[in-house]
Amino acid sequence: MAYYIARRLGLAIMVMLTISFMSFVMLKMSGDLAISLAGEGSGADYVEFLRKTYGWDKPLPVQYWNWLIKALQGDVGTSFYYGSPVLSLIAERLPATLSLGAMAITMALAVAIPLGMAGGRAPGSIIDRIALFIALLGVSTPIFWLSFLLILVLGIQFAVLPISGGGSVRHLAMPAMALAFYSMPAIIRISRAGMIEVMRSEYIRTARAKGLRPWQIYLQHALRNTLVPVVAVASVQFGFLLGGSVVVENIFAIHGIGYLTWEAINQNDYPVVQAALLAVSAAYVVLTLLADIVNMMIDPRIRLE
């Protein structure tokens, strides 16, 4: 088990290093940072001075190394636009995105697991068809249209939820619903497939033969065994939500990481863009690592592979 975790951790670190290198190259491709920082029409002396100060006159590998050392110490540069350290900007915006993502994934799991399991219990039944129909709508509905539909219905027609801004649970409810709808299909599908497989297994037949009540069978036996793939998919979906919330944050004016990135792109504030990408990727890598470890605990068979 320790060996497995160590190997998995090594992989996560290598992935993060690769992504950091890619993001560094991306930042370099964005053009001459010294000129962007100095502003247009600045004197050549000043540009040259900035280049020296920041070490942008050195060869690229040296620059990457210096950048990496600094980044590991928590210094990922200074925002061109705000003038403040990028890390503090990210730290300020991350909670909004994280709580939005957490709320969305909770909603999605709460609806999709029972729906998927109910469908998988009796494939072809009415409830199964409903589950699949919802999954189809989930993959096909563009999230920005869904957001507007929610605003029109819940925000205007019934006026039960605020349509913009962040800060409270009620503010996050609509954007979280939109995101949840988007991540439900994968969870419906996998819990449905898991349930179909479980229902065919011997131990469910045994449980039935013992005379256990149906709900005992579903909750105590089937749910546990459907859970392994669901944990993996949920962690992936949570990662998608963190990155994919940019559209929703934009519509509902939630000042999270996605909104920050979008603003930064429009303001050519590349250090912020780079740091946001790194932060979200890191969150994703950590999540999948944790999911793998959790799964190892739920299902000992995984350790043996």
Added chain:
Amino acid sequence: MNSRITGSVPAARLWKGPRIPVGRWGLATGVFIIGFITLVAILAPWIAPYSPYEQSLANRLVQPVFMEGGTWGHILGTDHLGRDYLSRLIYGARLSLLVGFGTIVLSAVMGIGLGLLGGYFGGRVDMAVMFLLTVRLSLPIMLVAISLVGLLGNSLPLMMLILACFLWDQFLVVTRSLTMRLRNAEFVLAARAAGLSNVRIMIGEVLPNLVSPLIVVGTLEMAHAILLEAALSFLGLGIRPPDSSWGLMIAEAKDFVFFESWLVNIPGLAMLVLVAGITFLGEGLRAWLAPDSSQ
């Protein structure tokens, strides 16, 4: 679920979307919807009632025909600049399909190429390929795509290339696992004994056996590409005005959403129908062409 097939990446992680089992009627629905939209897109210059660019400030925000005050002159009304909404919708279909198709061709080349290499050679080559896949799956696709488009520009070919860089993973997974199964098949051994080069074996002998499942993957990934393009355009980082894209139409209508919600709902519904149609087509093809992989 077999983690040997996917190497270091647990198989569950590769499930991007649900596989929705559809029967014959599903395939028929998909063919009908996609056929219709493709036809409309191809014939756009002939069937669009107006130019999608022509503004008419005297005719701003004319209601569509099914609403009060609508006229048959503008069946779906006009937008905030007086442009005919139906014509913009038709030209938008053209763009969605073009981006979807172009992106898929590019990402298929990347994914199939890598998958053939990994599956055929195995060993270290395969490890390298799988590492690339792990990195790709760890990147937040939406954020990276908008950053790259913002950074490098949003010409149409460039945008398709950027999207393609994120949509090759399914092609890789399918190609690789099937190639692994075929690499010691008799016809491959015979080709090797006959002295064919590895490249010729991969492309001439192995690849033709993968066509059916890859068509299914391509169809389903096309839906992703189309939704991503719409999201990019919605955020103002994709298709630029005055060109017409469904995502852009929704973005342009967003200031009017409280009073003229049909401006948002028409392109939104169009998008839903198109993507659902592609999903039906893909799932229908899967059931028809590759029934063994349908679970």
